[in-house]
Amino acid sequence: MSKVLIIGSGLGGLSCGVILAKNGYDVTVLEQATQVGGCLQCFTRRGARFETGMHFIGSAAEGQTLNRLMQYLGLNDDITLSQLDPQGYEVVALDGHTFRFATGREAFIETLAADFPHQRDNLVRYYDLIERVAGASSLHSLKYAESDTAVNTEYQLRSINEVIDEVITDPLLAKVLVGNLPLYAAERDKTPFSTHAFIMDFYNQSAFRIVGGSSVIADSLVKTIERHGGRVLARQGVAKIVCDEQKALGVITKDETFYEADYIISDAHPKRTLEMIDSKLIRPAFRNRINTMAQTVGGFAVYLDFKEGALPYMNHNFYGFETSTPWDCEHYDEASWPKGYLYMHFCQEPKPRYATTGVILSYMQMSEMEPWLGTHVGHRGSDYEAFKQRKAERLLDVLERRFPGLRASIKHYYTSTPLTYLDYTGTEAGSMYGIAKDIHLGSACRVPHRTRIPNVLQTGQNINSHGMLGVLVGTIVTCSEFLTAERIYQQIKAS
Ligand SMILES: Cc1cc2nc3c(=O)[nH]c(=O)nc-3n(C[C@H](O)[C@H](O)[C@H](O)COP(=O)(O)OP(=O)(O)OC[C@H]3O[C@@H](n4cnc5c(N)ncnc54)[C@H](O)[C@@H]3O)c2cc1C
Numbered sequence: 456m457s458k459v460l461i462i463g464s465g466l467g468g469l470s471c472g473v474i475l476a477k478n479g480y481d482v483t484v485l486e487q488a489t490q491v492g493g494c495l496q497c498f499t500r501r502g503a504r505f506e507t508g509m510h511f512i513g514s515a516a517e518g519q520t521l522n523r524l525m526q527y528l529g530l531n532d533d534i535t536l537s538q539l540d541p542q543g544y545e546v547v548a549l550d551g552h553t554f555r556f557a558t559g560r561e562a563f564i565e566t567l568a569a570d571f572p573h574q575r576d577n578l579v580r581y582y583d584l585i586e587r588v589a590g591a592s593s594l595h596s597l598k599y600a601e602s603d604t605a606v607n608t609e610y611q612l613r614s615i616n617e618v619i620d621e622v623i624t625d626p627l628l629a630k631v632l633v634g635n636l637p638l639y640a641a642e643r644d645k646t647p648f649s650t651h652a653f654i655m656d657f658y659n660q661s662a663f664r665i666v667g668g669s670s671v672i673a674d675s676l677v678k679t680i681e682r683h684g685g686r687v688l689a690r691q692g693v694a695k696i697v698c699d700e701q702k703a704l705g706v707i708t709k710d711e712t713f714y715e716a717d718y719i720i721s722d723a724h725p726k727r728t729l730e731m732i733d734s735k736l737i738r739p740a741f742r743n744r745i746n747t748m749a750q751t752v753g754g755f756a757v758y759l760d761f762k763e764g765a766l767p768y769m770n771h772n773f774y775g776f777e778t779s780t781p782w783d784c785e786h787y788d789e790a791s792w793p794k795g796y797l798y799m800h801f802c803q804e805p806k807p808r809y810a811t812t813g814v815i816l817s818y819m820q821m822s823e824m825e826p827w828l829g830t831h832v833g834h835r836g837s838d839y840e841a842f843k844q845r846k847a848e849r850l851l852d853v854l855e856r857r858f859p860g861l862r863a864s865i866k867h868y869y870t871s872t873p874l875t876y877l878d879y880t881g882t883e884a885g886s887m888y889g890i891a892k893d894i895h896l897g898s899a900c901r902v903p904h905r906t907r908i909p910n911v912l913q914t915g916q917n918i919n920s921h922g923m924l925g926v927l928v929g930t931i932v933t934c935s936e937f938l939t940a941e942r943i944y945q946q947i948k949a950s
Pocket residue numbers: 462463464465466467468485486487488491492493494495507508509510511512691692693694722723724727754816879880881882886887888914915916917920921922923924926
């Protein structure tokens with residue numbers, strides 16, 4: 456039985472673990488943190504539970520792409536989903552008005568056409584394009600060997616704003632359509648339209664919160680790996696991938712344990728992975744390319760613990776903008792922060808009446824963390840605590856203006872910064888979604904799942920794309936090296 460060692464227990468690492476363990480490989484997952492899951496982790500303070508990364512998923516209704524993948528991974532039996540309001544799962548506040556994204560093609564078009572009647576035909580063209588681009592990728596639509604490379608290439612090389620401005624002639628509607636861009640940290644003139652199309656298609660089909668929090672996904676995947684004879688070990692940070700002249704032999708953990716392996720898959724950020732490898736097989740030019748890649752922006756989060764029965768549960772996500780556009784919120788100074796934010800409630804039961812916990816999330820650049828670089832959780836000093844409190848109060852003031860009385864319903868709040876993510880997941884520069892896509896760089900901003908070391912592979916959000924579906928598509932790509940894509944598709948179909 457071939458031994459596969461997986462570095463990192465994020466969604467990418469665990470889902471590779473499930474597929475390979477189910478197919479007869481001897482899987483061991485090594486996780487540096489105390490808790491498994493990476494961005495699937497939840498934490499509990501004074502009995503209140505908070506998600507740190509994945510907050511909601513799409514395309515999870517019966518027969519839809521993610522639902523089929525979750526079935527294949529054994530997730531459907533273990534997790535309960537709570538559907539966000541189909542009449543407006545996203546609410547975007549812009550220019551003094553609120554706009555809703557409704558679930559499904561007709562509802563999406565009709566809801567926005569009610570606000571922009573003169574753009575109805577353009578909304579149809581926009582939706583056609585979203586479906587065409589998302590459907591052009593065989594992996595995203597799970598239609599084996601039916602990808603349309605011409606469409607894929609075109610929309611990877613054209614920016615979101617360029618394409619939307621071509622289709623939508625009302626400037627406000629063009630901005631509303633990117634109202635949920637904090638979900639993919641898009642940058643004007645830079646992020647490919649395909650990234651926007653995948654996210655919109657994914658969530659417009661159906662949108663759900665995960666009852667009990669995203670950690671239930673990690674727990675379920677661990678259970679399946681173990682059921683197939685594998686193991687997932689926490690507090691086992693990998694320090695080094697040991698190689699001879701031709702291939703990798705295994706890894707050494709930070710506590711100097713050696714794990715032998717026939718294959719190694721790294722779910723860590725590619726820069727972290729290269730730090731573990733000291734082999735001539737990795738060319739300096741490749742190392743340099745990975746090390747200098749731009750990252751998506753980091754995030755500052757305020758986790759809210761609400762008083763019991765004080766606040767009705769909000770069954771949608773709310774995107775607020777303090778400027779007249781969702782674009783450019785990553786460029787701010789002390790006075791202009793926060794330019795935008797995402798506010799949502801967490802879901803602890805299928806149909807909650809009242810909010811128990813929630814989060815406000817806004818962009819934060821790693822450059823703001825300069826004074827505390829090199830420090831670790833719990834030991835960053837009182838000036839860091841004061842910084843976080845000042846930022847949290849600023850965000851709460853902004854939210855209070857939008858939702859008067861909100862402050863009075865908060866029992867406690869907690870915060871995290873890009874440094875928190877760097878510590879907990881190793882993501883470069885505390886970035887939320889990993890390496891940034893850039894139309895000007897084309898394939899140069901893409902990370903291959905193969906490395907020059909034949910038995911070392913990569914997986915996770917930097918291989919294909921971030922998010923539940925983006926990462927699982929990367930997982931299929933990585934696992935195809937062991938099983939062939941065709942076989943994986945057959946297994947998905949059979950499940
Ligand atoms: C704030 C935020 C909100 C998000 N919201 C959503 C959402 O609503 N919906 C959605 O679909 N997606 C969302 N995402 C994105 C999604 O959570 C991620 O794309 C996905 O979970 C990433 O999984 P991963 O396996 O690639 O990486 P990670 O989750 O980062 O996992 C990498 C793992 O590798 C481990 N590791 C690193 N180095 C080592 C080492 N040397 N030894 C051992 N282990 C190591 C880390 O500790 C970590 O556990 C969000 C992300 C963030 C940050």
